[in-house]
Amino acid sequence: MGKGGSRLGAGRPAHRLKAENTASLDVAYLSRHGHLNAGSWKRLYWRQCGQVRLEGLVNAFGDHLTIDIGFHKHWIGLTQTPCHFGGQRRWFVCPRCGHRMAVLYMRHGRFACRHCQQIAYQSQSGDADDRLIWRHHNLSHKLRNLKLQPIRSRRRIQHNFLEAAWQYDTLLDKASRSIAMADATG
Numbered sequence: 549m550g551k552g553g554s555r556l557g558a559g560r561p562a563h564r565l566k567a568e569n570t571a572s573l574d575v576a577y578l579s580r581h582g583h584l585n586a587g588s589w590k591r592l593y594w595r596q597c598g599q600v601r602l603e604g605l606v607n608a609f610g611d612h613l614t615i616d617i618g619f620h621k622h623w624i625g626l627t628q629t630p631c632h633f634g635g636q637r638r639w640f641v642c643p644r645c646g647h648r649m650a651v652l653y654m655r656h657g658r659f660a661c662r663h664c665q666q667i668a669y670q671s672q673s674g675d676a677d678d679r680l681i682w683r684h685h686n687l688s689h690k691l692r693n694l695k696l697q698p699i700r701s702r703r704r705i706q707h708n709f710l711e712a713a714w715q716y717d718t719l720l721d722k723a724s725r726s727i728a729m730a731d732a733t734g
Protein backbone atom coordinates (compact mmCIF):
# COMPACT_ATOMS: atom_id res chain seq x y z
CA MET A 549 0.00 0.00 0.00
CA GLY A 550 2.12 2.89 1.23
CA LYS A 551 0.05 5.60 -0.44
CA GLY A 552 -0.97 7.36 2.73
CA GLY A 553 -4.64 6.45 2.56
CA SER A 554 -5.10 7.26 -1.09
CA ARG A 555 -6.81 3.89 -1.54
CA LEU A 556 -10.39 3.41 -0.55
CA GLY A 557 -10.42 0.92 2.27
CA ALA A 558 -6.83 1.55 3.28
CA GLY A 559 -6.29 0.48 6.86
CA ARG A 560 -9.52 -1.45 7.07
CA PRO A 561 -9.62 -5.10 8.05
CA ALA A 562 -8.88 -7.49 5.20
CA HIS A 563 -11.89 -9.72 5.87
CA ARG A 564 -14.40 -7.41 4.24
CA LEU A 565 -16.62 -8.95 1.61
CA LYS A 566 -15.37 -8.73 -1.92
CA ALA A 567 -17.69 -7.14 -4.45
CA GLU A 568 -17.22 -10.20 -6.65
CA ASN A 569 -19.02 -12.45 -4.14
CA THR A 570 -22.02 -10.28 -3.38
CA ALA A 571 -25.44 -10.13 -5.01
CA SER A 572 -25.67 -6.68 -6.53
CA LEU A 573 -28.41 -4.55 -7.99
CA ASP A 574 -27.35 -2.62 -11.06
CA VAL A 575 -29.46 0.34 -12.13
CA ALA A 576 -28.20 0.16 -15.75
CA TYR A 577 -29.31 -3.48 -16.03
CA LEU A 578 -32.73 -2.76 -14.53
CA SER A 579 -33.19 0.25 -16.79
CA ARG A 580 -32.16 -1.71 -19.92
CA HIS A 581 -34.54 -4.55 -19.11
CA GLY A 582 -37.57 -2.38 -18.38
CA HIS A 583 -37.64 -3.03 -14.62
CA LEU A 584 -37.74 0.73 -13.89
CA ASN A 585 -40.76 1.56 -16.04
CA ALA A 586 -43.51 2.66 -13.65
CA GLY A 587 -45.99 -0.16 -13.16
CA SER A 588 -43.51 -2.86 -14.18
CA TRP A 589 -43.86 -6.05 -12.12
CA LYS A 590 -41.17 -8.55 -13.06
CA ARG A 591 -39.18 -11.38 -11.62
CA LEU A 592 -35.41 -11.02 -11.24
CA TYR A 593 -32.85 -13.74 -10.60
CA TRP A 594 -29.26 -13.70 -9.39
CA ARG A 595 -27.21 -16.54 -10.79
CA GLN A 596 -23.76 -17.85 -10.03
CA CYS A 597 -22.09 -20.71 -11.88
CA GLY A 598 -25.37 -21.58 -13.57
CA GLN A 599 -27.32 -21.80 -10.29
CA VAL A 600 -30.04 -19.40 -9.14
CA ARG A 601 -28.76 -17.97 -5.85
CA LEU A 602 -31.55 -15.51 -5.17
CA GLU A 603 -34.80 -14.45 -6.73
CA GLY A 604 -36.97 -11.42 -6.30
CA LEU A 605 -40.01 -9.66 -7.63
CA VAL A 606 -39.33 -6.09 -8.75
CA ASN A 607 -42.17 -3.57 -8.78
CA ALA A 608 -41.43 -0.06 -10.13
CA PHE A 609 -43.23 3.13 -9.08
CA GLY A 610 -41.45 6.02 -10.81
CA ASP A 611 -39.69 7.50 -7.78
CA HIS A 612 -38.90 4.19 -6.10
CA LEU A 613 -39.04 0.45 -6.53
CA THR A 614 -39.76 -2.44 -4.24
CA ILE A 615 -38.16 -5.87 -4.42
CA ASP A 616 -39.79 -8.81 -2.69
CA ILE A 617 -37.21 -11.40 -1.72
CA GLY A 618 -38.57 -14.21 0.40
CA PHE A 619 -40.90 -12.55 2.92
CA HIS A 620 -39.03 -9.26 2.94
CA LYS A 621 -39.96 -6.19 0.89
CA HIS A 622 -36.99 -3.93 0.08
CA TRP A 623 -37.82 -0.28 -0.66
CA ILE A 624 -35.30 1.61 -2.82
CA GLY A 625 -35.60 5.24 -3.94
CA LEU A 626 -34.82 6.26 -7.54
CA THR A 627 -33.53 9.52 -8.95
CA GLN A 628 -32.13 10.76 -12.27
CA THR A 629 -29.64 13.19 -13.77
CA PRO A 630 -29.46 14.58 -17.31
CA CYS A 631 -27.20 12.39 -19.42
CA HIS A 632 -24.24 13.97 -21.21
CA PHE A 633 -25.49 12.58 -24.53
CA GLY A 634 -29.16 13.43 -23.99
CA GLY A 635 -31.85 11.60 -22.05
CA GLN A 636 -31.73 10.77 -18.37
CA ARG A 637 -29.42 8.56 -16.36
CA ARG A 638 -31.15 6.67 -13.55
CA TRP A 639 -29.67 6.12 -10.10
CA PHE A 640 -30.60 4.40 -6.87
CA VAL A 641 -30.75 6.37 -3.66
CA CYS A 642 -28.81 4.28 -1.16
CA PRO A 643 -31.38 3.29 1.51
CA ARG A 644 -28.79 3.80 4.23
CA CYS A 645 -26.76 6.95 3.40
CA GLY A 646 -29.04 8.59 0.84
CA HIS A 647 -26.30 9.05 -1.76
CA ARG A 648 -26.90 8.60 -5.47
CA MET A 649 -25.53 5.21 -6.53
CA ALA A 650 -25.60 3.05 -9.67
CA VAL A 651 -24.97 -0.24 -7.86
CA LEU A 652 -26.30 -1.52 -4.54
CA TYR A 653 -25.18 -4.67 -2.74
CA MET A 654 -27.02 -7.16 -0.59
CA ARG A 655 -25.51 -7.86 2.80
CA HIS A 656 -27.17 -8.93 6.05
CA GLY A 657 -30.46 -9.07 4.18
CA ARG A 658 -30.39 -5.41 3.10
CA PHE A 659 -29.43 -3.47 0.00
CA ALA A 660 -27.07 -0.51 0.38
CA CYS A 661 -24.12 1.01 -1.42
CA ARG A 662 -20.65 -0.47 -1.26
CA HIS A 663 -19.47 2.18 1.21
CA CYS A 664 -22.31 1.46 3.63
CA GLN A 665 -21.87 -2.28 3.20
CA GLN A 666 -18.10 -2.01 3.62
CA ILE A 667 -17.49 -4.05 0.53
CA ALA A 668 -13.96 -4.04 -0.76
CA TYR A 669 -13.35 -3.91 -4.45
CA GLN A 670 -10.42 -6.11 -5.33
CA SER A 671 -8.49 -4.21 -7.93
CA GLN A 672 -7.90 -6.33 -11.00
CA SER A 673 -5.72 -4.14 -13.13
CA GLY A 674 -3.86 -2.37 -10.35
CA ASP A 675 -3.04 1.31 -10.28
CA ALA A 676 -5.42 2.43 -13.05
CA ASP A 677 -8.39 1.04 -11.09
CA ASP A 678 -7.10 2.55 -7.87
CA ARG A 679 -6.79 5.96 -9.51
CA LEU A 680 -10.32 5.73 -10.84
CA ILE A 681 -11.73 4.67 -7.47
CA TRP A 682 -9.89 7.50 -5.76
CA ARG A 683 -10.97 10.04 -8.40
CA HIS A 684 -14.61 8.98 -8.01
CA HIS A 685 -14.36 9.20 -4.22
CA ASN A 686 -12.72 12.62 -4.41
CA LEU A 687 -15.21 14.05 -6.90
CA SER A 688 -18.23 12.74 -5.00
CA HIS A 689 -16.87 14.47 -1.90
CA LYS A 690 -16.48 17.75 -3.84
CA LEU A 691 -19.96 17.32 -5.27
CA ARG A 692 -21.47 16.94 -1.80
CA ASN A 693 -19.73 20.19 -0.79
CA LEU A 694 -20.32 21.99 -4.06
CA LYS A 695 -21.31 25.25 -2.36
CA LEU A 696 -17.76 25.56 -1.04
CA GLN A 697 -16.33 25.50 -4.58
CA PRO A 698 -15.86 28.59 -6.76
CA ILE A 699 -18.86 29.07 -9.06
CA ARG A 700 -16.73 28.77 -12.19
CA SER A 701 -15.59 25.25 -11.29
CA ARG A 702 -18.98 23.85 -10.21
CA ARG A 703 -20.13 22.81 -13.67
CA ARG A 704 -16.76 21.22 -14.39
CA ILE A 705 -16.89 19.26 -11.12
CA GLN A 706 -20.42 18.06 -11.88
CA HIS A 707 -19.44 17.02 -15.38
CA ASN A 708 -16.23 15.27 -14.24
CA PHE A 709 -18.14 13.49 -11.52
CA LEU A 710 -20.71 12.05 -13.91
CA GLU A 711 -17.96 10.83 -16.23
CA ALA A 712 -16.00 9.28 -13.34
CA ALA A 713 -19.17 7.73 -11.90
CA TRP A 714 -19.91 6.10 -15.22
CA GLN A 715 -16.42 4.61 -15.56
CA TYR A 716 -16.49 3.55 -11.93
CA ASP A 717 -19.79 1.74 -12.33
CA THR A 718 -18.51 -0.03 -15.42
CA LEU A 719 -15.58 -1.21 -13.32
CA LEU A 720 -17.96 -2.48 -10.63
CA ASP A 721 -20.12 -4.16 -13.24
CA LYS A 722 -17.14 -6.16 -14.37
CA ALA A 723 -16.23 -7.03 -10.79
CA SER A 724 -19.67 -8.22 -9.75
CA ARG A 725 -20.34 -10.33 -12.82
CA SER A 726 -19.85 -13.64 -10.98
CA ILE A 727 -23.29 -13.21 -9.42
CA ALA A 728 -25.17 -11.93 -12.40
CA MET A 729 -28.69 -10.61 -12.59
CA ALA A 730 -30.93 -12.30 -15.10
CA ASP A 731 -34.51 -12.06 -16.29
CA ALA A 732 -34.87 -15.83 -16.68
CA THR A 733 -33.67 -18.88 -14.78
CA GLY A 734 -32.20 -20.56 -17.86
Ligand SMILES: [Zn+2]
Pocket residue numbers: 642643644645646647660661662663664665
Ligand atom coordinates in the same frame (compact mmCIF):
# COMPACT_ATOMS: atom_id res chain seq x y z
ZN1 LIG B 1 -24.80 4.10 1.23
